[in-house]
Amino acid sequence: MLDGKKTLFSGMQATGNLTLGNYCGALKNWVTLNDEYECFYSVVDMHSITVRQNPAELRKRARALLTLYIAAGLDPEKNCIYYQSHVSAHAELSWILNCYTYMGELNRMTQFKDKSSKHADNINSGLYTYPVLMASDILLYQADVVPVGADQMQHLELTRDIAQRFNNIYGDVFTIPEAYVGKTGARIMSLQDPTKKMSKSDENINASIYLTDDPDTIIRKFKRAVTDSSAEVRYDKEEKPGISNLIDIYRSATGKGIEEIEREFDGKGYGDFKLAVGESVADLLKPIQDRQVDLLKDKAYIDGIIKANAEKANYFANKTLRKVQKKVGFPERIR
Ligand code: TYM
Numbered sequence: 001m002l003d004g005k006k007t008l009f010s011g012m013q014a015t016g017n018l019t020l021g022n023y024c025g026a027l028k029n030w031v032t033l034n035d036e037y038e039c040f041y042s043v044v045d046m047h048s049i050t051v052r053q054n055p056a057e058l059r060k061r062a063r064a065l066l067t068l069y070i071a072a073g074l075d076p077e078k079n080c081i082y083y084q085s086h087v088s089a090h091a092e093l094s095w096i097l098n099c100y101t102y103m104g105e106l107n108r109m110t111q112f113k114d115k116s117s118k119h120a121d122n123i124n125s126g127l128y129t130y131p132v133l134m135a136s137d138i139l140l141y142q143a144d145v146v147p148v149g150a151d152q153m154q155h156l157e158l159t160r161d162i163a164q165r166f167n168n169i170y171g172d173v174f175t176i177p178e179a180y181v182g183k184t185g186a187r188i189m190s191l192q193d194p195t196k197k198m199s200k201s202d203e204n205i206n207a208s209i210y211l212t213d214d215p216d217t218i219i220r221k222f223k224r225a226v227t228d229s230s231a232e233v234r235y236d237k238e239e240k241p242g243i244s245n246l247i248d249i250y251r252s253a254t255g256k257g258i259e260e261i262e263r264e265f266d267g268k269g270y271g272d273f274k275l276a277v278g279e280s281v282a283d284l285l286k287p288i289q290d291r292q293v294d295l296l297k298d299k300a301y302i303d304g305i306i307k308a309n310a311e312k313a314n315y316f317a318n319k320t321l322r323k324v325q326k327k328v329g330f331p332e333r334i335r
Helices: 020-033 055-071 089-098 103-107 110-118 125-140 150-170 215-223 241-254 258-264 270-297 299-328
Strands: 007-012 038-043 080-083 145-147 178-180
Touching: 007 020, 007 125, 020 038, 020 055, 020 145, 020 241, 020 270, 038 055, 038 299, 055 080, 055 270, 055 299, 080 299, 089 125, 089 299, 103 125, 110 125, 110 150, 125 150, 125 299, 150 178, 150 299, 215 270, 241 258, 241 270, 270 299
Parallel strands: 007 038, 007 145, 038 080, 145 178
Antiparallel strands: none
């Protein structure tokens, strides 16, 4: 709890091309929650190197992502928007918490299993202990709430288990965080295979809407989206996963309810519906893209934010880290 407000933490990787899933499942909710909480939003570049990166590319993407947070509507004066690698407490707490996490727990992580099958030539120990770094991110800021998409729930559960285990030994050191999963958009599926999550690592570029796609590309990708042969806009995840995914996207983009959408397209074909979904998403993303382009040009302004927010994040992170170091028995620093 900071300044009488509860604390929120979340982060995103600056890897690959961000997708509409990242926006609907996370960023959009961050913006709606940011008045209510004291917020920390990290560009988690330390997580990114669990998979090989081109250094220049990573630096560029990290800056673009930090700028995107602002372009999407997060006020960097009110919210602490910062690079994870600028706060060394993340790595330090992560080491300590590694010693309070069991290999059996990490073995169960589905994201580790997925990623190690995709990167079979580089199953490094960072990939394996990735969830512990994520737990450290959250616990360092004593976060009460963590808005994420449904795919991060398992990592959140592990974070809670680690925090509880630590608190059981040493007293109330960590706030136990709750996940916040939005009512819409928590699991946006691939446009080409609606049984699979929309993912930036999908090889088929038509499967994902990238946040950098222009309106024509967005509309074209929706036109090509895989649906079914019944030509009825009705929400049924089992029987009509493709159309249900498009309804979810349309809900998230417009704020309309399922029944309202079904009524709107009653008697109309999939062509009309796909076009409406495409246009709603293009309308949603275009202003953000334009703001991001403008912000990226303002080097001094962005640099100022990076500096000020790194200081703020370090201050809060170190407070927790010092407490943890003392609890586990590290010698006090002499000033
Ligand atoms: P990342 O970078 O893969 O994704 C960022 C956020 O986007 C959400 N998301 C989705 N939501 C709905 N539908 C989809 N298809 C979709 N794809 C991605 C994710 O759930 C996530 O909220 N490990 C995290 C980053 C992280 C983090 C943290 C998050 C590191 N430390 C601490 C919260 C708190 C990750 O790789 O997310």
